Amino acid sequence: ETGVTQTPRHLVMGMTNKKSLKCEQHLGHNAMYWYKQSAKKPLELMFVYNFKEQTENNSVPSRFSPECPNSSHLFLHLHTLQPEDSALYLCASSQDSGNPSYEQYFGPGTRLTVT
Amino acid sequence: GQNIDQPTEMTATEGAIVQINCTYQTSGFNGLFWYQQHAGEAPTFLSYNVLDGLEEKGRFSSFLSRSKGYSYLLLKELQMKDSASYLCAVMDSNYQLIWGAGTKLIIKP
Numbered sequence: 001e002t003g004v005t006q007t008p009r010h011l012v013m014g015m016t017n018k019k020s021l022k023c024e025q026h027l028g029h030n031a032m033y034w035y036k037q038s039a040k041k042p043l044e045l046m047f048v049y050n051f052k053e054q055t056e057n058n059s060v061p062s063r064f065s066p067e068c069p070n071s072s073h074l075f076l077h078l079h080t081l082q083p084e085d086s087a088l089y090l091c092a093s094s095q096d097s098g099n100p101s102y103e104q105y106f107g108p109g110t111r112l113t114v115t
Numbered sequence: 116g117q118n119i120d121q122p123t124e125m126t127a128t129e130g131a132i133v134q135i136n137c138t139y140q141t142s143g144f145n146g147l148f149w150y151q152q153h154a155g156e157a158p159t160f161l162s163y164n165v166l167d168g169l170e171e172k173g174r175f176s177s178f179l180s181r182s183k184g185y186s187y188l189l190l191k192e193l194q195m196k197d198s199a200s201y202l203c204a205v206m207d208s209n210y211q212l213i214w215g216a217g218t219k220l221i222i223k224p
Binding site for chain 1: 119123145146148156157158159160163165202204206210211212213214215216217
Protein backbone atom coordinates (compact mmCIF):
# COMPACT_ATOMS: atom_id res chain seq x y z
CA GLU A 1 0.00 0.00 0.00
CA THR A 2 1.47 3.31 -1.12
CA GLY A 3 -1.27 5.58 0.22
CA VAL A 4 -2.60 6.20 -3.29
CA THR A 5 -5.71 4.33 -4.43
CA GLN A 6 -7.21 4.09 -7.90
CA THR A 7 -10.57 2.84 -9.13
CA PRO A 8 -11.48 0.93 -11.11
CA ARG A 9 -8.50 -1.40 -11.43
CA HIS A 10 -9.69 -2.68 -14.79
CA LEU A 11 -11.93 -1.02 -17.37
CA VAL A 12 -13.14 -2.11 -20.78
CA MET A 13 -14.97 0.50 -22.80
CA GLY A 14 -16.17 1.04 -26.33
CA MET A 15 -15.06 3.99 -28.41
CA THR A 16 -18.38 5.79 -27.89
CA ASN A 17 -18.52 5.37 -24.11
CA LYS A 18 -17.85 7.94 -21.43
CA LYS A 19 -16.12 6.80 -18.26
CA SER A 20 -14.06 8.28 -15.45
CA LEU A 21 -10.99 7.11 -13.55
CA LYS A 22 -10.64 8.06 -9.91
CA CYS A 23 -7.55 8.58 -7.78
CA GLU A 24 -7.34 9.37 -4.09
CA GLN A 25 -4.25 9.99 -1.97
CA HIS A 26 -4.13 9.71 1.82
CA LEU A 27 -0.65 11.21 2.26
CA GLY A 28 -1.42 14.89 2.68
CA HIS A 29 0.38 15.72 -0.55
CA ASN A 30 -0.22 18.83 -2.65
CA ALA A 31 0.65 17.57 -6.12
CA MET A 32 -1.06 14.88 -8.18
CA TYR A 33 -0.21 13.41 -11.57
CA TRP A 34 -1.69 11.28 -14.33
CA TYR A 35 0.64 9.02 -16.33
CA LYS A 36 0.08 6.65 -19.23
CA GLN A 37 2.14 3.46 -19.27
CA SER A 38 2.23 1.37 -22.45
CA ALA A 39 4.13 -1.88 -22.79
CA LYS A 40 7.89 -1.43 -23.24
CA LYS A 41 7.54 2.35 -23.48
CA PRO A 42 8.54 5.07 -20.99
CA LEU A 43 5.97 6.50 -18.64
CA GLU A 44 4.22 9.41 -20.34
CA LEU A 45 3.26 12.33 -18.14
CA MET A 46 -0.23 13.54 -19.02
CA PHE A 47 -1.28 16.09 -16.42
CA VAL A 48 0.08 17.69 -13.25
CA TYR A 49 -1.86 19.48 -10.54
CA ASN A 50 -0.07 21.40 -7.81
CA PHE A 51 -2.21 22.84 -5.00
CA LYS A 52 -5.30 22.06 -7.14
CA GLU A 53 -4.03 24.13 -10.07
CA GLN A 54 -3.18 22.41 -13.36
CA THR A 55 0.45 23.16 -14.09
CA GLU A 56 1.16 20.79 -16.98
CA ASN A 57 -0.77 19.43 -19.92
CA ASN A 58 1.63 17.53 -22.12
CA SER A 59 -0.21 17.87 -25.42
CA VAL A 60 -2.80 15.35 -24.35
CA PRO A 61 -5.79 14.91 -26.72
CA SER A 62 -8.99 16.56 -25.56
CA ARG A 63 -10.71 13.18 -25.26
CA PHE A 64 -8.89 13.01 -21.91
CA SER A 65 -10.15 15.59 -19.41
CA PRO A 66 -8.70 15.89 -15.89
CA GLU A 67 -10.44 17.22 -12.82
CA CYS A 68 -8.94 17.99 -9.42
CA PRO A 69 -11.64 19.11 -6.95
CA ASN A 70 -9.22 19.12 -3.99
CA SER A 71 -5.66 18.10 -3.15
CA SER A 72 -6.69 14.54 -2.27
CA HIS A 73 -8.74 13.63 -5.33
CA LEU A 74 -8.00 13.46 -9.03
CA PHE A 75 -10.20 12.29 -11.87
CA LEU A 76 -9.58 11.50 -15.51
CA HIS A 77 -12.71 11.74 -17.65
CA LEU A 78 -12.63 9.69 -20.83
CA HIS A 79 -14.79 10.02 -23.94
CA THR A 80 -14.64 8.81 -27.54
CA LEU A 81 -11.35 7.02 -26.96
CA GLN A 82 -9.34 5.17 -29.60
CA PRO A 83 -7.94 1.62 -29.40
CA GLU A 84 -4.42 3.05 -29.13
CA ASP A 85 -5.46 4.62 -25.83
CA SER A 86 -5.49 1.15 -24.28
CA ALA A 87 -2.80 1.22 -21.57
CA LEU A 88 -2.18 1.30 -17.83
CA TYR A 89 -3.11 4.68 -16.37
CA LEU A 90 -1.18 5.53 -13.25
CA CYS A 91 -1.92 8.22 -10.71
CA ALA A 92 0.82 9.59 -8.47
CA SER A 93 1.21 12.19 -5.75
CA SER A 94 4.06 14.10 -4.16
CA GLN A 95 4.50 16.80 -1.55
CA ASP A 96 5.11 19.52 -4.13
CA SER A 97 5.66 19.22 -7.89
CA GLY A 98 8.11 22.13 -7.83
CA ASN A 99 10.55 20.53 -5.40
CA PRO A 100 12.81 17.94 -7.04
CA SER A 101 13.73 16.13 -3.82
CA TYR A 102 10.18 14.90 -3.21
CA GLU A 103 9.59 11.46 -4.66
CA GLN A 104 6.30 10.46 -6.24
CA TYR A 105 4.03 7.82 -4.77
CA PHE A 106 2.09 5.79 -7.31
CA GLY A 107 -1.25 4.10 -7.23
CA PRO A 108 -1.71 0.57 -8.62
CA GLY A 109 -3.13 1.86 -11.88
CA THR A 110 -6.21 1.30 -14.00
CA ARG A 111 -5.79 -1.17 -16.87
CA LEU A 112 -7.87 0.35 -19.69
CA THR A 113 -8.90 -1.54 -22.79
CA VAL A 114 -10.69 0.31 -25.57
CA THR A 115 -12.63 -1.92 -27.96
CA GLY B 116 15.15 16.06 -27.57
CA GLN B 117 15.26 14.50 -24.15
CA ASN B 118 16.29 10.89 -23.85
CA ILE B 119 16.84 8.27 -21.17
CA ASP B 120 18.53 4.99 -22.16
CA GLN B 121 18.65 1.80 -20.14
CA PRO B 122 18.91 -1.87 -21.14
CA THR B 123 15.62 -3.57 -21.92
CA GLU B 124 16.30 -6.76 -19.99
CA MET B 125 18.96 -8.30 -17.76
CA THR B 126 19.35 -11.71 -16.15
CA ALA B 127 21.24 -12.47 -12.94
CA THR B 128 21.62 -15.27 -10.43
CA GLU B 129 20.26 -15.33 -6.91
CA GLY B 130 22.91 -14.17 -4.43
CA ALA B 131 24.94 -12.35 -7.08
CA ILE B 132 25.43 -8.64 -7.85
CA VAL B 133 23.93 -6.79 -10.81
CA GLN B 134 24.46 -3.27 -12.14
CA ILE B 135 21.76 -1.55 -14.18
CA ASN B 136 23.01 1.42 -16.20
CA CYS B 137 21.16 4.55 -17.23
CA THR B 138 22.37 7.33 -19.52
CA TYR B 139 20.49 10.54 -20.05
CA GLN B 140 20.30 13.69 -22.16
CA THR B 141 17.86 16.22 -20.77
CA SER B 142 17.10 19.92 -20.74
CA GLY B 143 18.56 20.74 -17.36
CA PHE B 144 19.01 18.45 -14.41
CA ASN B 145 17.31 18.48 -11.04
CA GLY B 146 18.09 14.98 -9.89
CA LEU B 147 17.84 11.35 -10.96
CA PHE B 148 15.43 8.80 -9.53
CA TRP B 149 15.29 5.02 -9.55
CA TYR B 150 11.98 3.22 -9.09
CA GLN B 151 11.15 -0.47 -8.83
CA GLN B 152 8.02 -1.87 -10.45
CA HIS B 153 6.86 -5.45 -9.92
CA ALA B 154 4.60 -6.84 -12.62
CA GLY B 155 1.05 -5.56 -12.21
CA GLU B 156 2.00 -3.23 -9.37
CA ALA B 157 2.75 0.46 -8.81
CA PRO B 158 6.28 1.81 -9.20
CA THR B 159 7.91 2.38 -5.81
CA PHE B 160 10.73 4.81 -5.02
CA LEU B 161 14.23 3.43 -4.52
CA SER B 162 16.67 6.34 -4.66
CA TYR B 163 17.34 9.97 -5.54
CA ASN B 164 20.73 11.36 -6.60
CA VAL B 165 21.38 15.02 -7.26
CA LEU B 166 25.12 15.19 -6.49
CA ASP B 167 27.89 13.06 -7.98
CA GLY B 168 28.82 9.94 -6.13
CA LEU B 169 27.44 6.80 -4.59
CA GLU B 170 24.39 6.60 -2.32
CA GLU B 171 24.04 3.35 -0.41
CA LYS B 172 20.80 2.08 1.04
CA GLY B 173 20.99 -1.49 2.29
CA ARG B 174 21.44 -3.94 -0.58
CA PHE B 175 20.79 -1.21 -3.14
CA SER B 176 23.21 1.57 -4.17
CA SER B 177 22.86 4.29 -6.78
CA PHE B 178 25.65 6.18 -8.48
CA LEU B 179 25.59 9.44 -10.42
CA SER B 180 28.04 11.22 -12.71
CA ARG B 181 26.49 14.46 -13.96
CA SER B 182 29.41 15.26 -16.29
CA LYS B 183 28.91 11.94 -18.07
CA GLY B 184 25.11 11.94 -17.95
CA TYR B 185 25.29 8.52 -16.34
CA SER B 186 23.89 6.62 -13.42
CA TYR B 187 23.74 3.04 -12.26
CA LEU B 188 21.74 1.06 -9.77
CA LEU B 189 23.69 -1.68 -8.00
CA LEU B 190 21.82 -4.56 -6.40
CA LYS B 191 23.76 -6.87 -4.09
CA GLU B 192 22.91 -10.29 -2.64
CA LEU B 193 20.12 -10.70 -5.15
CA GLN B 194 16.90 -12.31 -3.99
CA MET B 195 14.11 -13.77 -6.07
CA LYS B 196 11.83 -10.93 -4.96
CA ASP B 197 14.16 -8.49 -6.76
CA SER B 198 12.75 -9.72 -10.06
CA ALA B 199 11.05 -6.57 -11.34
CA SER B 200 11.43 -3.68 -13.74
CA TYR B 201 13.74 -0.86 -12.69
CA LEU B 202 12.87 2.59 -13.97
CA CYS B 203 15.35 5.44 -14.31
CA ALA B 204 13.93 8.98 -14.39
CA VAL B 205 15.52 12.43 -14.57
CA MET B 206 13.89 15.65 -13.39
CA ASP B 207 14.49 18.34 -15.99
CA SER B 208 14.70 22.12 -15.66
CA ASN B 209 10.87 22.35 -15.68
CA TYR B 210 10.67 19.91 -12.74
CA GLN B 211 9.15 17.25 -14.98
CA LEU B 212 10.27 13.65 -14.70
CA ILE B 213 11.60 12.19 -17.94
CA TRP B 214 11.40 8.40 -17.78
CA GLY B 215 13.35 5.56 -19.33
CA ALA B 216 11.47 2.55 -20.67
CA GLY B 217 12.68 0.43 -17.75
CA THR B 218 14.97 -2.57 -17.34
CA LYS B 219 13.32 -5.91 -16.69
CA LEU B 220 15.51 -7.85 -14.26
CA ILE B 221 15.11 -11.63 -14.19
CA ILE B 222 16.60 -13.48 -11.23
CA LYS B 223 17.38 -17.17 -11.66
CA PRO B 224 17.96 -19.64 -8.81
